[in-house]
Amino acid sequence: MRANLSIRDYEQISAYLDGQLSPRDKARFEQQLRERQDLKTALEDMSRTRALLRMAPHRRAPRNFTLTPAMVQKSQPKRSFNLNLFPTLSFGSALAALLLVATILFELMPGAVTGQMSAAPEAARNAENTTGATSMMQPAPMATSSVSADQQMQGLAAAPENKAVEPPVVTWGFPQANESSPAFGQGGGPGIDSLGRGGGSGGGGMDPSGVGGGAPDGNLVVPLDGAQSLPDANLKQGAQPAEDFNSIPTLEGSGPVLGLPPAEQGGQYTVPLPTALPPRETSQTMDAGSEAETLSTTSLPALRWVQIGLGAAALLLAAAAFWAWRRSR
Amino acid sequence: MDEVGLIDAAKKGDLDSFNRLILAYQDMAFNLAARMLSDDDAAADVTQVAFLSAYRSLDTFRGGSFKSWVLRMVSNACYDELRRRKRRPTVPLEPMTEEDEEVESPAWLADDGPSPEDEIERGELNRAIQRCLNGLPDDFRSVVIMIDIEGADYQEVSLAVGKPLGTIKSRLARARLKMRDCLRQFGELLPSVLRLDDEVVP
Numbered sequence: 211m212r213a214n215l216s217i218r219d220y221e222q223i224s225a226y227l228d229g230q231l232s233p234r235d236k237a238r239f240e241q242q243l244r245e246r247q248d249l250k251t252a253l254e255d256m257s258r259t260r261a262l263l264r265m266a267p268h269r270r271a272p273r274n275f276t277l278t279p280a281m282v283q284k285s286q287p288k289r290s291f292n293l294n295l296f297p298t299l300s301f302g303s304a305l306a307a308l309l310l311v312a313t314i315l316f317e318l319m320p321g322a323v324t325g326q327m328s329a330a331p332e333a334a335r336n337a338e339n340t341t342g343a344t345s346m347m348q349p350a351p352m353a354t355s356s357v358s359a360d361q362q363m364q365g366l367a368a369a370p371e372n373k374a375v376e377p378p379v380v381t382w383g384f385p386q387a388n389e390s391s392p393a394f395g396q397g398g399g400p401g402i403d404s405l406g407r408g409g410g411s412g413g414g415g416m417d418p419s420g421v422g423g424g425a426p427d428g429n430l431v432v433p434l435d436g437a438q439s440l441p442d443a444n445l446k447q448g449a450q451p452a453e454d455f456n457s458i459p460t461l462e463g464s465g466p467v468l469g470l471p472p473a474e475q476g477g478q479y480t481v482p483l484p485t486a487l488p489p490r491e492t493s494q495t496m497d498a499g500s501e502a503e504t505l506s507t508t509s510l511p512a513l514r515w516v517q518i519g520l521g522a523a524a525l526l527l528a529a530a531a532f533w534a535w536r537r538s539r
Numbered sequence: 540m541d542e543v544g545l546i547d548a549a550k551k552g553d554l555d556s557f558n559r560l561i562l563a564y565q566d567m568a569f570n571l572a573a574r575m576l577s578d579d580d581a582a583a584d585v586t587q588v589a590f591l592s593a594y595r596s597l598d599t600f601r602g603g604s605f606k607s608w609v610l611r612m613v614s615n616a617c618y619d620e621l622r623r624r625k626r627r628p629t630v631p632l633e634p635m636t637e638e639d640e641e642v643e644s645p646a647w648l649a650d651d652g653p654s655p656e657d658e659i660e661r662g663e664l665n666r667a668i669q670r671c672l673n674g675l676p677d678d679f680r681s682v683v684i685m686i687d688i689e690g691a692d693y694q695e696v697s698l699a700v701g702k703p704l705g706t707i708k709s710r711l712a713r714a715r716l717k718m719r720d721c722l723r724q725f726g727e728l729l730p731s732v733l734r735l736d737d738e739v740v741p
Contacts, residue, residue: 217709217712217713220712220713220715220716221708221709221712223712224708224711224712224715225708225712228686228693228711230693230708255719256715256716256719258719259715259718259719259722260687260715262664262668262718262722263668263683263687263688263715263718264687264688264690265664266574266664266665266668266669266688267665268566268570268688269566269569269570269573269574269579269582270566270569270570271565271566271568271569271583271586272569272579272583273583274561274562274565275561275565275568275569275583275586275587275590276558276561276562277554277557277558277561277590277591277594278554279554281591282554282591282594282595285591285595
């Protein structure tokens with residue numbers, strides 16, 4: 211009858227033979243030995259096997275394996291070269307791959323490439339999105355006839371990014387305004403400076419003194435030829451001559467822009483505020499955007515070459531790392 | 540021999556001190572390699588590589604049993620050699636018939652050496668054991684060689700193999716069980732005192 215013992219039994223037998231059982235386990239195992247014949251036989255078999263293995267002759271070294279300085283010198287540089295090269299190459303490969311992914315993501319990111327190039331159109335679009343700013347950007351009705359939208363947008367596009375968000379003020383007929391001598395509005399765009407010298411359209415200022423219409427920021431003033439004399443029609447309908455502004459009572463209201471009352475409530479001053487940009491301005495913005503797109507398109511080949519270089523570097527370094535790894539094994 | 544002093548001197552670059560350690564352990568190292576690889580030439584190469592590797596990485600030895608550390612170096616070198624053999628297996632030389640069919644067990648491939656019975660009869664227990672050892676998994680073989688042939692204790696083998704004591708016990712028991720079953724093939728040719736019974740006496 212073949213012994214039907216579990217692996218656990220054989221592990222106990224083996225450990226018992228080598229004296230590796232704890233006193234408690236040893237006592238329990240010896241108790242089982244007295245009760246189970248198959249366990250006793252298995253113990254004898256394993257004991258013989260162990261004795262056979264211990265009878266195996268020891269092989270003596272056929273020669274001395276002592277090291278010579280030449281052996282140490284010969285082996286060290288090669289080994290250390292391989293050991294140091296693999297991590298370096300693998301890290302370089304991983305880094306190149308990460309940079310490649312980063313450049314691809316950067317390229318796919320909307321507006322990431324064109325962000326800096328189209329700062330001016332972007333600022334112009336931001337200005338459009340602000341209702342008040344949009345209304346302030348509009349030229350006065352008087353000026354509409356003489357100031358073209360092209361000129362305004364060119365001024366916007368040429369302005370620095372931090373200047374573009376400020377509303378351009380178009381004035382004529384008066385010297386350039388500044389803090390000490392505010393301009394008197396005659397059709398100037400509404401100002402938004404901290405002194406409240408915002409000029410309403412047609413020259414109606416919100417300053418209690420009635421001073422308005424000037425552009426506090428002289429950089430945005432667009433001098434116009436022939437703007438000294440205003441069309442009579444505009445003067446009659448919306449703009450008031452500067453000489454008469456002292457006689458005009460101060461308006462109070464809760465209009466959307468600088469407290470100006472709506473056209474139907476103001477009575478004396480009606481300022482038609484366009485609700486949307488003229489189509490021409492929109493097209494100008496799009497033109498500027500298209501220009502930026504063109505610029506970004508021209509810069510793409512350089513980015514593409516960078517991506518190709520990174521991809522090639524990642525592949526070559528990975529191959530070299532694999533080679534170094536194989537050599538080091 | 541002051542082993543600790545020799546190790547310290549070797550760490551400082553004294554090659555002579557390390558060579559004295561090699562002389563003390565080279566038989567054990569070669570015996571382990573020869574039993575693991577069953578090839579004396581390969582065992583010699585592996586032993587040399589292991590000692591060279593041990594000298595280079597001597598700084599990583601943090602004390603304890605230097606014997607275990609050497610056993611670990613040698614067993615790792617043996618594993619590397621065994622893996623290399625598996626990656627590049629030898630192609631059996633099978634003769635072909637006129638119909639381009641392989642001839643199995645050709646006469647010229649027959650072992651001209653003595654049969655196992657002759658080997659045992661001539662007291663060549665060694666070859667029988669080696670044959671059985673070759674049939675063991677590598678992890679089992681290294682443990683049974685270190686403990687039953689080299690005479691190392693469980694703790695030393697645990698350090699050398701890098702496995703807990705429980706794993707060593709389990710591997711050793713399974714290896715002994717397989718060796719017992721293998722050596723039974725030699726039956727009566729084993730020394731009578733050590734003859735393994737095939738059946739349990741009821």
